[in-house]
Amino acid sequence: MPFSSCAAVARGKGSKPPAAGGGFPAIGALLLLDARLGAGRAxxxxxxxxxxxxxxxxxPSKSHGAPGHYREFIGQLCGFVDEGARHCVARR
Incomplete structure (x- = not known):
């Protein structure tokens, strides 16, 4: 998977703290980038x-799973974006 797709998913909306649901994709993206880059920052x-x-x-109260679950989810989203990007390039 190209790094650029993962980075795009990880960027989010600016530097303000995440809203109630924002921490889940944020930790997932950080864990995914750590795994891909061997960074260990999470x-x-x-x-x-x-x-x-x-x-x-x-x-507010949150129902949550293990952080690794969010990493897998973000990985799936990146895979979806990469697949879509391949189809867009193929059409040109």
Whole structure:
């Protein structure tokens, strides 16, 4: 999968804190980029006292799964975008 598709999914809307649902795709994108690049940057957010746990525990209440689930979901979205991009290029 091209890096550019993953980066586009990961960018989001500016630098303001995510809305109630925004943390899920954000951690998924960060975990996916970590896996692809071998960066290991997500670990600091996933500690018991890290930002992920604080976001999950904070208002409003959220139902959530494991962070790895969101990584898989973002990976599927990137795959969908890549497949669509291949079809667009093929039409030219």
């Amino acid at each position: 670990a600091q957010f996933l500690t018991p006292e890290g930002l992920w746990q604080g976001w999950i525990d904070g208002p």
